[in-house]
Amino acid sequence: MAVSANMNAIILTAVWGIVMMFGGAFFKQKSTPKYWAIAGLALVIIANCYELFKLDPKGVEHGNLFPVEIKGMLTFDSFNLLFITLVLICTLFLFLLNGRDIEKVGNNVSEYFALIFFVLCGVSIAATYNTLLTLFLGIEILSIPLYILTGSDKRNLKSNEAALKYFLMGSFSTGILLMGIAFIYGGNTGTPTFYINNINLGTGKLPVMIGIGLVFLLIAMVFKVSAAPFHFWAPDVYDGAPTVFTSFMATIVKAGGFIAFIRLFEHAFGTAQQQWQILIAIITAATLLIGNLTAVFQQSVKRMLAYSSIAQAGFMLLSIFAINQFAKEGVILYTAAYSLATIGLFAVLIKMSDYTIDGFNGLAKQQPVLAFTATICLLSLTGVPLTAGFQAKLFMLIAAVNDGHQNWLVVFAVLCAAISAYYYFKIIQAIYFKESTSAVQQWDVTPAFKVLLIITAALILILGIWPSLIIDWLYY
């Protein structure tokens, strides 16, 4: 076990969070924090990439700027380093695209950024934890700022309501998580410890306590990734929260939850896969069904995307259903594809005056660039070839089929994907084939914004053609 783990990201994000926090007192213009934040994030990314590059296959790392003795409470490999890098980059895109919208949310701009940095810190812990303690801390550090961000639009009752719901249910799930940890610890005979990779699962059927703990942990995790039937918070929260933070939550945070999930079930319970696989299968099926089906009828695009994010989570769950190499490649790809697409889509959505589907009518005429990029994002979410979304889904399906225990689940998944095409293409229709009914709205769209959107779309396409650009980092 390495001396110290992926500290660059964690420490720098934390530090930069503090910087932003104090910055709040000094920044005069409202736009300053944005630049600081972007700069800081760039710094973090560089540091993290440095670490990633210096990594050697044997897992001994040379790129750590902060050699701290952590008793292997965090571990890291190319997988989670790569993952964190992706997450950070996605966040950077979010900042660049929607920085000005963050300013619109309220007065405490720099605090918002600070909180986002803390969330990132939490994500990087959740991605690299090696003991249940760090898992717990990571999850909490990731959640608590989100409660705030959700409620940050204080005048807006929806925002308040969302915050309260999120908080109540979130801490409820925390309770469940702790119960699970306790049972795992208690049931763990031999050398009792919180280190996830020496949990003694015994042979044959799981010991009862471990079993109980496993289910509790499973539920807590499933809750974090908003999979049915523990998804109920997601639509309301995503709907109520300020759109820019919704975009952040629906992509980066959810991905963080997944990476934690996958780590836990690979390293802690991987050997007993047979005994929990059926649970995941059920949950996956439920998630796919509820997510897609409910999304079909939504009129508000924002809420529709909330449900679609649930549906996508269902697809990502396939990776946990079948934990194998394909699944890990897949989850990386999926994170990148899904996050990019969703962020791009939300970036466009934020610019709309009307969040209903009809609001998109005739967008192609008024804003061809926005229309085009939104279409690419939608195609990617649908999983049409040549977009990153397809590659992601492909890997997920390969992983699931390769596991081979529940092939009905795979067929079910693709059928649900077909349903998803139904509502994604409703938007495309609105954009291209319907005439705008309402009066032409005012757009505050800068050229830079457009360029960034195009870059996003281009990335999606490039990843769609050469997913190896990312995946090769897993084995070099």
Added chain:
Amino acid sequence: MDQDISITFPHVLIFFPLLAGLITFFLKKDATVKSWALFSSIITLCVSLGSLYYANNKALSGLTFNYEWLKYIGASFSVSLDGMGRILTLLTALSFPIIFVATYKNQYKNTNSFYGLMLLTQAGLMGVFLASDALLFYFFWELAIIPVYFLCSKWGGEKRIQATFKFFIYTFTGSLLMLVGIIYIYLQTAATQDAAGKIISAHSFAINYFYAAQLTVDQQSWLFWLFFIAFAIKMPVFPFHTWQPDTYEQSPSAVTMVLSGVMVKMGLFGVVRWLLPMFPLAVAKFDTVVIILSVIGIVYASLLAIKQDDLKRLVAYSSIAHIGLMSATIFATKQIGLEGVMIQMFNHGINIIGLWIVIEMMEQQLGVRKISQLSGVAHKAPVLTIMLVVIGFANIALPLTNAFVGEFMMFSGLFQFNSWIAVVALVSIILAAVYTLTMVQKVFYGQVNALTTNMKEISVNAQIALSIIVVAIFLSGIYPQPLFDLTKDTVTAIITRFK
């Protein structure tokens, strides 16, 4: 897997239309757009003609190009040009210039995106016919649909959006099922190795690996249906056909020509290239079911065609009938039948495009497609009429027109499979005569009515397009041998797999 990066025909055939299409999006003036589109499509035609000379008859070798694309999952950009590929790429390459010429006068708003999408469609189709890698095949399979979806929904008739949407969801669902099948087989394939013999990837998407995959009967049985549904929707085979008449009716004529002339061949191609060789056991198990479905489709569609009042719907149903015959024959897996199918895939494309052009010409001038509203066009547009009569009789497979030889051999293949099924299917030649002649009589003969009095002779470039088609009809009707020689290799390859 040779890393041969020299320019080969297949990837010119794919990438030239692709680039041409992309360029088209950035052209401004309509005239330039049109001429560029026409020009580039003609170039493509020349290339595909050129590729015919290099025809060497070994199935799936011939002109191959191969580049390791996603090596960690053993997918490679490998394309190859065998007999069936050649004849279908030729059809694709031939049909687009004809379509462009015929619809040269049409005014589409945002001309550049229209023609751009058209060329992209062509690229996608080429890819489908050339791909010899399952993942690549699936890629192009989808890519051929997307532009068509936009074309139809943007430039189509008044009910276009729903119709096209239905069409898209329908086909998308089918192809997703196929994707599951592909993945499953992929995971049964052997590992790929490089020259040094070290394993590159655990499995491979390459077609020969797929052929070599060891599948039990049970596996084949459900995989068969996964693939078959995708192809059946595309062809379409009864009862998966209901999207077709609506889509044909609603989409702009140029697109309808592509859809019915070339795109339906994707399904047939898929069956011959992928389904038959991969699941011989399942085919042996289910062939009767499928054939009966197809034959029902033939008679059913012919009967419906009699009742249609909209010319486009009529042609749509007649096309369903013809396709049904082809699919039935394919699943009969008799040599003579397959030989017939090969050339019929080409000829059906030519004929039906001709029919669409004729209909388009009339709709252009009179704005209606209703048989009941038209009459006596022959007095006003004799040339159009003659062309129509020729194409119409080709459509009912009169000897010395191109369709005869194909249908003759297909029927006799079907007869060798099961004479009674052939008898039922053969009824369609009578019904075909009924609806075709009724249409010709009602629309072209009889007295000129108020509407058709202001009908004029068709434009020159329409005449050119139609004459090309008519010439093609007679050429391959009187001397079909070259087409047989082109596709010999594919047929023998299939038949040997079934021996």
Added chain:
Amino acid sequence: MPINYYIFLALALFCIGVIGVLTRRNAIIIFMCIELMLNAANLLLVAFSKLHTQVSALPTAGSDAQIFVFFIMVVAAAEVSVGLAIIVMMYRNTHSVDVNFLNRLKN
């Protein structure tokens, strides 16, 4: 004293907490019930730590669990500060902390 007793006790507290969460409408009380759940977890952990101290030879065997409990308390404290802040904000806007009135967002 079998460990089961402690487990059952903790479970009882936990489930009572759950019941409270499900049945009460006052956000604060719901929150308190959640705290109750956390404490149940704490109790369980402590009990297990005791168990492990006995089972394994080394004296500090179970203490990691106690550290964990310590961290749980830390987190709980932080959560409480945030949670109460949110509740207060809610109260400011609606003059009610009844979760039944939280139904602007649905379907």
Added chain:
Amino acid sequence: MSNTLQIVWLIPFLPLIGFLINGLGRNHLSKSLTGLIGSGVILGSFLISLFVFFQVKNGNTHVAHYFDFINTASLKVGFDFQVDQLSSLFLLIITGVGFLIHVYSTSYMHEEPSKDFAKYFAYLNLFVFSMLLLVMGANYIIMFIGWEGVGLCSYLLIGFWFKDNANNDAAKKAFIMNRIGDFGFLLAVFWLIAKLGTTDYHQVFALAIDTQKILLTPFDIGGITLLLFLGATGKSAQIPLYTWLPDAMAGPTPVSALIHAATMVTAGIYMIARSNILFTMAPLTQSVIAIIGLATAVVAATIALKQNDIKKVLAYSTVSQLGYMFLGLGVGAYTGAVFHVMTHAFFKALLFLGAGSVIHAMGGEQDMRNMGGLKKYMSITHITFLLGCLAIAGMPPFSGFFSKDEILAEAFAKNPVYWGIGVLTAFMTAFYMFRLYAMTFLGKFRGTHDQEHHLHESPAAITIPLIVLAILAFVGGWIGMPKVFMPNGHRLEAFLEPIFAKSNEHVAALGTAHELSHTTEYALMAISVVGALIALLYAWNKFSKYEKTSEEETGLAKAISNKWYVDELYNAVIVKPVQSIAGFFSNVVEKRGIDGFVNGVGKAVNYGSRQIRLLQTGQVSAYMLMMVVAILILFIIQLFL
């Protein structure tokens, strides 16, 4: 391949050239030029046919291979022409009669605008081309090409005046009925391919009689022949597919003469004669053919008795005569059938052309009730027509007598009943032909005055063909003298002997053939001739003083003059049901059934979505309750299942 007969490709090629020139140049060529080209090419191929005929007569038969039509691993079909006695004979008939009719047409169609005039000749040439392909093809597929080609041309020519939808309906009916025939023909060919893998006459027949390896079971042969015969009934207007022929009279009269009397309708006879060996080996089929032919002959004759349209009468008589020929084929009198084809070609063409000349003179009038007494206006037409009538009525020494009596004799040999009915039909034939003759030429004129004013003899272009044909109709029969008259007088039989040799051997082997004694033959002839004569005379003086009456006929007569209501029957039994089934499919099955299901899936998704989103009540407690329930379920699954 240095055989002189290799040049036979010229025979069909010339008409094709004519078709192309006339067809493409129709807007530019003058009428006279068009007519010249149109008839010239036929003349050309007639001359070549003569040459070929004499070559063949000197025993030089040949199969000319030009190129591979289909050449695959599974099927080889050469584009081959077979020149032997049978085909050379038909070549003569087709090109000869064809030429005369072309000449005739140049004058008959002269009122047409030059464009349509050219179109007409183009079609006519195309027809001759296809007909030649039909008879020259060396395998069933080439034959089928011609087979369908003539069908197409008949379709085009019947609907030549396509302004009038009645003509179009007739054309359509003709084509579709032919298609039904083709249905059988194709199935037969598929069957052959499936069993023998070839369609070349030589190989097929060789394999058929091959007694070593039995490739064709009797069942196969029976089926194949029956199916082929189905094809023949379509093309040659036999029961049940004969109804198109009378309607086909909607076309121009020369067309009726050429296609619907002389040549095309005899394609069926040619085809069966060509594959005689197969039929000889299928006695069941033979009797079917005989019975159907006989029935057709009778039915058509009865209908002809009461028709008033001059062309309709001729049409039904054609059907009836074709019935004779099939009777001949059925009883194995192949020579007789072919013989009758030839003679019939002469006199029926003559009669049609005569009728055409009459119609021409009457200004398009076809109803005999408005004619009468024409003999003093148009003598040539009258004379030639009379000869034609005598020939068809089977009066010695006119051609019809010989051919018909040969068939009847053979029929008697096979089964006296056949002969009885046949001879009865002969009487009817004599009756209605002379009814026609009398109503048209005798008595006093019943038409309007300006019609009477315009009455005149037709120009030379019309009369010359009439005369030529009249001569042929007179002497044409002498090449087939019955043995009873002179021992080896039957030149035709001697000429065609090689074609039917195999069949004769087969029959001889079976030993069912038995010669008629001379006395019986004389008796038969006497009966038929006398009977016909009586019928003839009766009709003559009954209808020479025919007056227009308007009393409603009843019972049998009504049924007859309504053609036994066959069209109505077909309409009710076939057309209507098909239409209604199609309607049912397109309105119910398609829309509600299949498409309904597809849309139903979409609707179901929408409905499910509307329902399932009610889960999202907005109540936190409800959410958590559902979560806890889910937790419960998961625990139960994990711990107790």
Added chain:
Amino acid sequence: MSITQILFWLLSALAVGGAIMVVASKSPVHSILFLIITFFAISGHYILLNAQFLAIVNVIVYAGAIMVLFLFVVMLMNLNEESAPPQKNKYILYGGTIAGASLMLVLVAALKQSSQGRYLMDINSGTGGLIENLGKLLFTDYVFPFEISSVLFLSAMIGAVVISKKEA
């Protein structure tokens, strides 16, 4: 029945009873007070289990700080009675109770069969929970989580500030 067992049962009864009252009692203030009682009982259990340090912290942090905070908030809003009209949808009430109870049942039923549950443990002996041991551990092995939790507090603090600061 030794003194420890008596204590155990006593404390357990106290904890459970308090917990029930927390849920049951109408007035929020009362529930808070009952919750404090429960926490004290739990602290008692900690002492029984030789987790002295935790017992103290529990009393100080929970019963002291947190609960006071709750009390303070409740007072501030002075909602000593549930102001809203009585529960409309009773099914949540019953459903919730039944669900919670059956969860309990399921888990107990599962644990009853487990061998692990049979460990006998002798109460109040051992030094695992003394401050010095824990302190050593905390500042050596667990320094990293310790540091990290500061981030948690920071975010909580910022959050509280952001939320409760008046919009200018």
